[in-house]
Amino acid sequence: MRPITVIGNWKMNGSKAACRQWIDTVCAEMEKGMPAGRRFALCPPYPYLSDCSQQISACSSASLALGAQDVSAEMGGAFTGEVSAAMLHEFDCKYVLVGHSERRDRFNESDRLIAEKALQALDQGLTPVICVGETADERNSGRAVEVVRAQVARQIAILQDRLVDSLLAYEPVWAIGTGKVASAQIAQDMHREIRLQLAEFNADVASHIGILYGGSVKFDNAVELFGMPDIDGGLIGGASLDPQEFLAICRA
Numbered sequence: 326m327r328p329i330t331v332i333g334n335w336k337m338n339g340s341k342a343a344c345r346q347w348i349d350t351v352c353a354e355m356e357k358g359m360p361a362g363r364r365f366a367l368c369p370p371y372p373y374l375s376d377c378s379q380q381i382s383a384c385s386s387a388s389l390a391l392g393a394q395d396v397s398a399e400m401g402g403a404f405t406g407e408v409s410a411a412m413l414h415e416f417d418c419k420y421v422l423v424g425h426s427e428r429r430d431r432f433n434e435s436d437r438l439i440a441e442k443a444l445q446a447l448d449q450g451l452t453p454v455i456c457v458g459e460t461a462d463e464r465n466s467g468r469a470v471e472v473v474r475a476q477v478a479r480q481i482a483i484l485q486d487r488l489v490d491s492l493l494a495y496e497p498v499w500a501i502g503t504g505k506v507a508s509a510q511i512a513q514d515m516h517r518e519i520r521l522q523l524a525e526f527n528a529d530v531a532s533h534i535g536i537l538y539g540g541s542v543k544f545d546n547a548v549e550l551f552g553m554p555d556i557d558g559g560l561i562g563g564a565s566l567d568p569q570e571f572l573a574i575c576r577a
């Protein structure tokens with residue numbers, strides 16, 4: 326049985342005060358108890374990691390973990406502006422997003438670079454959350470499966486068996502931040518497709534890896550999405566900024 330994982334991605338939003346208030350609220354609720362077999366994480370912007378890490382470690386519920394929104398593909402050295410996986414590990418990050426569509430599109434990240442980032446994360450014991458997904462044009466021209474399969478194939482080729490220690494996140498680009506959530510059936514169909522593709526490579530990896538859905542998830546659609554057999558939780562953008570909405574999704 327794969328656990329349900331719910332991860333909040335704040336993107337370049339929030340403030341130090343907003344992080345404090347959010348963690349106060351979420352930890353207080355989590356200390357009262359959360360459904361078993363679920364894992365939760367917050368990925369705030371880099372500058373807030375230190376503060377969030379201290380606050381989360383003081384929370385008596387072990388349910389909430391910390392994650393980062395990106396990581397360098399390099400181990401260290403002269404790479405101005407980059408943050409290494411070892412640095413994230415120092416701040417108790419358990420997860421790191423790689424290959425978010427905003428980074429693929431706005432920062433020209435290739436599948437190879439994304440896999441190299443995932444390898445750096447794995448080397449430091451972090452779980453990379455590898456994002457894949459098609460654009461609206463690609464879906465409308467009937468190429469959604471082909472595009473996602475190609476993205477997943479590159480990760481399989483480079484990460485091989487180490488994929489089992491990662492999470493995948495299917496995030497259709499047309500659903501991110503648009504309010505146009507994929508129907509539970511559309512999401513399930515793509516998750517199934519990804520799992521079948523992984524099974525062609527390694528049945529063990531396919532049955533163990535968590536595949537999250539991301540794209541306009543809110544409490545009112547999370548119940549149906551998380552109820553699908555191949556959907557193992559969600560990557561939540563906008564809705565994660567509100568602690569009560571995030572908690573409601575975590576319980577969905």
Ligand code: PEP
Nearest residue numbers: 501502539540541562563
């Ligand atoms: C995301 O940025 O990963 C995301 C899923 O955003 P939203 O939930 O706002 O669509």
